[in-house]
Amino acid sequence: MATPLVFENRPKIIMALLDSWIMIKRSCTHILRNTDQLLGTFFQPIMFLVLFATVFGGAISKALPPGISYLDFLMAGIIIQTVAFGSTTTAVAVCNDLQKGIIDRFRSLPMNNLAVLNGHVVSDLLRNSISTVVMLLTGLIIGFRSHASALNWLAIVGLILLFTLAFSWLAAIVGVVAKSVEAVQWLTFVMIFPLTFASSAFVPTASMNSVLRVFAVNQPITQVVEAVRALILGTPVGNHVWLAVIWCLGILIVAIPLASWLFKRKSA
Amino acid sequence: MNKDYVIEATGLVKSYGDNRVLNGVDLQVERGTMLALLGPNGAGKTTTVRILSTLLGFDAGTVKVEGHDIIRDADKVRSVIGLTGQSAAVDELLTGRENLVMMGRLYRLTKASAKARADELLTDFDLQDAADRPAKTYSGGMRRRLDLAVSLIATPPVIFLDEPTTGLDPRSRLSMWAIIRKLMDGGTTILLTTQYLEEADQLADQIVVIDGGKVIAKGTSAELKSKVGKDRLELVFKDAAALKAARKALGKDVISTDDKEYSATLVINDTNTDVKRVLDALVSAKISVQSMAVHKPTLDDVFLSLTGKTNNQVEQEEQ
Numbered sequence: 001m002a003t004p005l006v007f008e009n010r011p012k013i014i015m016a017l018l019d020s021w022i023m024i025k026r027s028c029t030h031i032l033r034n035t036d037q038l039l040g041t042f043f044q045p046i047m048f049l050v051l052f053a054t055v056f057g058g059a060i061s062k063a064l065p066p067g068i069s070y071l072d073f074l075m076a077g078i079i080i081q082t083v084a085f086g087s088t089t090t091a092v093a094v095c096n097d098l099q100k101g102i103i104d105r106f107r108s109l110p111m112n113n114l115a116v117l118n119g120h121v122v123s124d125l126l127r128n129s130i131s132t133v134v135m136l137l138t139g140l141i142i143g144f145r146s147h148a149s150a151l152n153w154l155a156i157v158g159l160i161l162l163f164t165l166a167f168s169w170l171a172a173i174v175g176v177v178a179k180s181v182e183a184v185q186w187l188t189f190v191m192i193f194p195l196t197f198a199s200s201a202f203v204p205t206a207s208m209n210s211v212l213r214v215f216a217v218n219q220p221i222t223q224v225v226e227a228v229r230a231l232i233l234g235t236p237v238g239n240h241v242w243l244a245v246i247w248c249l250g251i252l253i254v255a256i257p258l259a260s261w262l263f264k265r266k267s268a
Numbered sequence: 269m270n271k272d273y274v275i276e277a278t279g280l281v282k283s284y285g286d287n288r289v290l291n292g293v294d295l296q297v298e299r300g301t302m303l304a305l306l307g308p309n310g311a312g313k314t315t316t317v318r319i320l321s322t323l324l325g326f327d328a329g330t331v332k333v334e335g336h337d338i339i340r341d342a343d344k345v346r347s348v349i350g351l352t353g354q355s356a357a358v359d360e361l362l363t364g365r366e367n368l369v370m371m372g373r374l375y376r377l378t379k380a381s382a383k384a385r386a387d388e389l390l391t392d393f394d395l396q397d398a399a400d401r402p403a404k405t406y407s408g409g410m411r412r413r414l415d416l417a418v419s420l421i422a423t424p425p426v427i428f429l430d431e432p433t434t435g436l437d438p439r440s441r442l443s444m445w446a447i448i449r450k451l452m453d454g455g456t457t458i459l460l461t462t463q464y465l466e467e468a469d470q471l472a473d474q475i476v477v478i479d480g481g482k483v484i485a486k487g488t489s490a491e492l493k494s495k496v497g498k499d500r501l502e503l504v505f506k507d508a509a510a511l512k513a514a515r516k517a518l519g520k521d522v523i524s525t526d527d528k529e530y531s532a533t534l535v536i537n538d539t540n541t542d543v544k545r546v547l548d549a550l551v552s553a554k555i556s557v558q559s560m561a562v563h564k565p566t567l568d569d570v571f572l573s574l575t576g577k578t579n580n581q582v583e584q585e586e587q
């Protein structure tokens with residue numbers, strides 16, 4: 001037709017990265033255009049934060065070390081909890097793509113197919129960053145104060161991003177495996193609910209019975225929460241930061257190849 | 269016999285569990301022509317298209333597209349084909365323009381080239397006004413047009429169209445046909461599937477009829493029709509007396525009559541000479557005809573005689 005077409009002529013690896021970049025832009029556009037979901041991204045964290053702080057605050061503050069308010073204690077837990085539940089959206093997005101004809105279109109193109117997963121997972125970072133910022137601002141309004149240094153905040157941001165990435169890849173597995181969006185919803189729920197509530201996100205593990213405590217102390221969410229909390233409160237971080245990083249990297253090392261393999265197999 | 273086949277499939281077999289969906293399908297599509305794959309629901313049309321467009325593996329047979337083996341050189345095949353699947357594959361949250369540019373980029377077009385080409389297609393497909401609205405706000409016909417436009421973004425020389433007009437109103441169907449004809453004029457090789465016999469009749473150079481995973485007939489639409497029967501001439505008279513007289517005058521040429529409609533049907537071999545001969549016979553017998561019409565056998569007749577069912581019956585059975 002009228003104008004002649006001009007094709008990219010770059011190395012394969014660059015083209016694969018470009019594919020991922022295009023899909024990241026697509027998924028980010030989805031996040032910004034899906035207004036219902038975006039409202040949830042704004043208001044759910046506010047609701048959780050205010051509810052937990054006011055409902056549990058009175059009862060739990062007695063179990064906390066002196067000088068620490070429940071709101072300051074809660075902040076790390078509620079952020080991590082929100083991010084963990086937020087990964088459900090990645091799973092839903094992946095599942096949605098696989099159900100619809102669009103995946104056939106992508107597969108009939110000379111593109112790198114894993115770019116589809118990369119797009120959803122990376123854009124999840126954007127959405128969770130929005131939630132986290134909203135939560136921190138709400139916290140500041142209702143009395144949250146942190147003495148963390150700039151370096152601590154940098155570490156906090158890094159940990160939260162790493163954790164988000166790890167859970168998004170786990171969610172991507174669920175999204176690929178699940179047969180329907182409804183299945184995604186309950187699968188992620190049974191995966192994430194126990195992990196967040198049987199952790200130190202909302203209550204100190206010292207108040208749990210011994211069986212529960214063994215589980216709670218040794219699971220990844222507690223490590224991440226403890227690390228972020230210590231960084232926020234400016235208390236000693238102990239091994240928590242390293243353990244949190246190791247957990248997240250471990251999850252990524254397993255989840256990325258597994259999700260990719262399952263995705264290739266499912267869409268073949 | 270060294271024809272330039274762009275798509276060449278031999279002995280395709282595909283099973284889902286025990287269900288043998290394709291049972292030795294052979295297809296050849298010559299460069300710059302259109303092949304229509306015609307068949308009732310569940311015949312295996314979509315399965316065939318999905319295999320030929322690299323989306324689905326198969327159990328036996330060989331497929332070459334533009335000379336590339338579909339298994340070994342899947343990526344090469346993908347860079348020369350465009351696919352418009354049975355269900356619209358556009359991104360609902362992106363605008364029409366964004367859909368086109370994104371797919372263009374994934375086809376490896378440069379940004380500038382993808383944008384320019386998107387503009388061109390939006391104009392060609394009459395979508396300029398809706399170009400910057402999310403696709404979820406499009407009507408069924410607009411969505412189908414966008415879907416087709418998307419698969420043309422890199423002007424692939426080979427296009428697969430799986431039931432491109434199903435669910436469209438007559439006007440949208442005609443505009444889709446016009447678009448497809450334009451593609452054919454541009455030299456694109458097309459494999460189209462349809463349940464509408466008329467569509468295959470109107471558009472395709474070659475027709476392959478499949479049913480139950482087997483090719484049951486192939487040829488041009490004229491060839492298929494001639495397998496079924498000759499043209500028929502229908503004459504309608506003013507009253508029963510005229511019909512009776514006509515019967516007498518025309519003799520054994522009359523194959524059936526309808527006493528309520530006062531009509532007679534004749535088989536004709538050559539429209540020009542036979543119609544004249546019949547009319548001459550009627551004039552000399554002083555019988556006046558109220559109306560007359562020549563009926564070509566339709567592909568519906570073809571379908572009926574090949575599968576033992578009309579397309580409508582098949583649809584009713586599905587329900």
Ligand SMILES: Nc1ncnc2c1ncn2[C@@H]1O[C@H](COP(=O)(O)OP(=O)(O)OP(=O)(O)O)[C@@H](O)[C@H]1O
Nearest residue numbers: 284289307308309310311312313314315316354463
């Ligand atoms: N994923 C699948 N698993 C099992 N059976 C399948 C699958 N996809 C298709 N089939 C079966 O294969 C047969 C052919 O299906 P196909 O979709 O190719 O038919 P079609 O000719 O495109 O029909 P339609 O006109 O309804 O689109 C059907 O019997 C269908 O049930």
Ligand SMILES: [Mg+2]
Nearest residue numbers: 313314315354
């Ligand atoms: Mg079909």
